[in-house]
Amino acid sequence: MSEQVLAVDIGGTKIAVALVDDQGGLGASTVRPTPRSDDADTVFAPAADAVRAVLADRPAGRGPLRVGIGSAGPVDTPAGTISPVNIAAWRGFPVVARVAAVVEEVTGTAPVVGLAGDGHCFALGEHWLGAARDVDTMIGLVVSTGVGGGAVLDNRLFAGSSGNAVHLGHISVNAWGPRCVCGCHGCTEMYARGPAMVAAAQERGWVGEDAQALTADARAGDAVAREVIEIGMRALAAGIATTATELDVRTVVVGGGVSKAGDVIFEPLRRHLREFAVLDYVRDLEVRPAVLENAGLLGAAALAFTLEG
Structure with a gap:
């Protein structure tokens, strides 16, 4: 089986998570609504649950998982944090560390995680598999x-x-x-x-x-x-x-x-x-x-494939 990476697409209304292979094929996937809350942990909870659900049946012992996160911004890629304008509870939220912790909890191995803004992931997705391929x-x-x-x-x-x-x-x-x-x-x-x-x-x-x-x-x-x-x-x-x-x-x-x-x-x-x-x-x-309905999610996967595993 070709390698699968974990793609996480965070928006103001929904959070999508999927395993994606190197041809852009989706494996296990789920979408959860983004909670309207002033509490950062409450907003993150469905993202964590979605990651656990998608990874539940992934075979163990396959090495560190590469993870790409696309998020509404602004983002701070070096710091691994996000401050989405449309998610008021998250200001300087350490999304890379929080997602990495959930992935390690499920897989037993620390992942390699990358972060990009949602517009960047849209561009990556359309470049990889869409209108600009x-x-x-x-x-x-x-x-x-x-x-x-x-x-x-x-x-x-x-x-x-x-x-x-x-x-x-x-x-x-x-x-x-x-x-x-x-x-x-x-x-x-x-x-x-x-x-x-x-x-x-x-x-x-x-x-x-x-x-x-x-x-x-x-x-x-x-x-x-x-x-x-x-x-x-x-x-x-x-x-x-x-x-x-x-x-x-x-x-x-x-x-x-x-x-x-x-x-x-x-x-x-x-x-x-x-x-x-x-x-x-x-x-x-x-x-x-644009031609893709899920360019942001596929772009997060494309980002993950560029990470050094």
Whole structure:
């Protein structure tokens, strides 16, 4: 049997855990809801239970298990800690040490554990088995309740010194814009994330409730919905072009809930990109829709396979 690694994907609403082989095949797996609690141990409990459940039938004596953890951020990869914006109970939470302890409890052997942000794992997953599997270098972008990203350069994750590189949602695309929750002004996320576009449309008199309704109405020709998406995709295009220009990247994969709307999102995004990606080496920047439903989990597995066992 080929080696299996343990992949852990931690988000604000769910925690997914699976054994994954070197072809991307899933073995034992489970998904647990992320508790809404102010207690760090209460939030971690389902993650620990999920790891125990997935490892319950793994044969003993197979050497140290390699484990990849993908998490909402910010992360601190050198310290092995996370402080997810959408999990208030975890600030500087030692997720690497806590997961390692559970794995050692079950297997009897200390594992080798790696940590990356969820946007980085999305990029790794789409690069390994998804829309960018035919290129060596790419940017992966998740557009949903936020805007997250990661980059694979020459077949290696570009993590940065702290593990937070390519935080595209918090690149300023309007230096004179309103202050973002991160403290900066006019961040990409303020215009392009789903809830931001919904709020902007509602301020203009649109009566829908969520991004799915907004994109559906835009597809049907609603003027307000189309205007707001136009503004959001222009901001996103500016952020993508800036990142691609700095990293010298020609392929971008876009996933997340907003991206699933199809041409109503991708047509204005590609059109505006032509206004911002103007230097010769990014002029042919290609934007591809994501193809994996579980890119984050598979990306955590891809991370694990890079660890020295």
